[in-house]
Amino acid sequence: xxxxxxxxxxxxxxxxxxxxxxxxxxxxxxxxxxxxxxxxxxxxxxxxxxxxxxxxxxxxxxxxxxxxxxxxxxxxxxxxxxxxxxxxxxxxxxxxxxxxxxxxxxxxxxxxxxxxxxxxxxxxxxxxxxxxxxxxxxxxxxxxxxxxxxxxxxxxxxxxxxxxxxxxxxxxxxxxxxxxxxxxxxxxxxxxxxxxxxxxxxxxxxxxxxxxxxxxxxxxxxxxxxxxxxxxxxxxxxxxxxxxxxxxxxxxxxxxxxxxxxxxxxxxxxxxxxxxxxxxxxxxxxxxxxxxxxxxxx
Numbered sequence: 356x357x358x359x360x361x362x363x364x365x366x367x368x369x370x371x372x373x374x375x376x377x378x379x380x381x382x383x384x385x386x387x388x389x390x391x392x393x394x395x396x397x398x399x400x401x402x403x404x405x406x407x408x409x410x411x412x413x414x415x416x417x418x419x420x421x422x423x424x425x426x427x428x429x430x431x432x433x434x435x436x437x438x439x440x441x442x443x444x445x446x447x448x449x450x451x452x453x454x455x456x457x458x459x460x461x462x463x464x465x466x467x468x469x470x471x472x473x474x475x476x477x478x479x480x481x482x483x484x485x486x487x488x489x490x491x492x493x494x495x496x497x498x499x500x501x502x503x504x505x506x507x508x509x510x511x512x513x514x515x516x517x518x519x520x521x522x523x524x525x526x527x528x529x530x531x532x533x534x535x536x537x538x539x540x541x542x543x544x545x546x547x548x549x550x551x552x553x554x555x556x557x558x559x560x561x562x563x564x565x566x567x568x569x570x571x572x573x574x575x576x577x578x579x580x581x582x583x584x585x586x587x588x589x590x591x592x593x594x595x596x597x598x599x600x601x602x603x604x605x606x607x608x609x610x611x612x613x614x615x616x617x618x619x620x621x622x623x624x625x626x627x628x629x630x631x632x633x634x635x636x637x638x639x640x641x642x643x644x645x646x647x648x649x650x651x652x653x
Contacts, residue, residue, distance in 0.1 A: 361405075361406040361407055361408050361450050362375065362408075363408060364408070364409050365409065366393055367411070367465065367467075369385050372463075374405075375405060376397065376399055377402050378397070378399055378400065381397065382394075382505065382509065383395045383396070383508075384504070384508055384514075384519070387508065387516070388516065389519040389523075390519075390520065391467040391520065392464070392465070392520070392522060393465040394463070394504050394505065396461075396505055397460070397463065398460050399455065399458065399461075401455060402453075402454075402459075403452075403453070404451075404453045405452065406427075408447075409445075411447060412471060412486065413445040413463060413465050414443070414445075414463070414464040414497055414501070415442065415463055416442050416462040416498055416501040417437040417438065417440065417442070419460035420436075421436065422436055423436065423456050424436070424437060424454070425454040425455075426490060427450070427451065428445065428451060428488040428489075428490065431488070433490045435491045439498070441492060442489075442491065442494040443489060443491045444489040446487070464497070464500075466527060466530070471486075471527045474580075474582055477580035484535055485535060485536040486534050486535055487535070489534060496525075497526065497529065500522050500526060503522070507519075511629075511636075517569055517570060518597045520569055520581075521570055521585060521596065524570065527582075545590070546587075546590065547587050547591030548577060548587045548588060548591045552576075553577075553591050553592075555576055556573055559576045561603060564603060564604050565624070565627050566627065570584070570585070570596060573588075584596070602641065604626040604627050604628070604637075605626075605638055605642060607625075608623070608625075609642065611626070612646055613649065613650075622634070
C-alpha cells in the first residue's frame with residue numbers, strides 16, 4: 356500500500372508526471388480524447404524520481420537501450436539494463452521509483468484500472484484477479500502496440516478512438532493472461548458471430564459511419580463482451596472491427612467521390628474522418644490512389 360511520503364500521480368492529466376519527471380512528454384494522447392488508455396512518449400535527461408504511485412496500470416516501454424537504471428517496485432529493488440522492447444509493469448497503488456544516470460527514451464502506456472477489471476469480469480472471476488509488478492523484461496506484443504499507438508498519434512491529428520479502444524482491450528487481456536498472480540484459462544469461442552448478430556452489427560456500422568463508432572457500442576449490438584466481440588468478429592469477417600469500419604468508410608467515400616457532387620472535405624466528414632488530410636492518408640493506404648485521383652476518373 357502507498358505510504359504517506361509517496362506522491363499520488365494521475366498521468367491521465369496533461370501535467371500528471373511533472374511532479375516526478377524533469378521534462379514534459381514529447382508526445383501524448385491527451386488531445387486525442389482516448390478513453391481508458393493514455394500514452395506519453397518521453398525523452399528524459401538524467402533524473403531520479405521520488406516515490407510515487409497511481410490509480411491506473413502503467414506499462415513502461417523501453418525505446419532506447421540503457422546501460423544502468425535503478426528501479427524500485429514496492430519493497431523490491433533492481434538494477435536494470437533495459438533494451439528496446441523491454442517492458443516494466445506497474446499495477447495500481449504500487450510504489451514506484453526510478454533513478455536514471457543517462458538520457459532515457461520510453462513510452463508510458465496507462466490503462467484505466469476499472470476498464471481492466473471489466474475485461475477481467477468478462478473472462479474470469481474478477482475477484483481473484485491480481486496483476487503483479489514486473490521489472491523490465493521483453494514483451495513483443497506490448498512493445499508493438501506501444502509503437503503502433505505512438506505512430507497513430509504522430510500521423511493523425513485526431514487518431515481513432517476505436518483503434519485505441521481495440522488496443523486497450525487487447526492490452527487488458529494480455530495483462531490478465533500473462534501477468535496475473537494466478538494462471539487463468541480464458542474461455543474460447545469458435546465459429547465467429549451468429550449470422551443474425553453479424554448482420555445486426557454490420558447494419559449498425561453502415562448506418563453510423565459518420566459517427567464516432569466505439570468498440571463497446573458495437574459489442575452491445577452483438578450482446579457480448581468487447582474481448583469476445585473482437586475475436587468473433589474477426590473470425591467472421593477476417594478483419595478486426597477497426598479494419599472493417601475503415602474499409603467501409605473508404606468504400607462509401609469512393610462511391611461518393613465518383614458521384615462528383617460533394618467537395619472532398621465534405622465526403623471526408625460524411626464518412627467519419629476528422630479532416631481531409633486524415634481522410635486522404637487513409638484513403639491512399641487502402642485504395643492505392645488519392646481521393647483526387649479517384650474523382651478524376653468519374
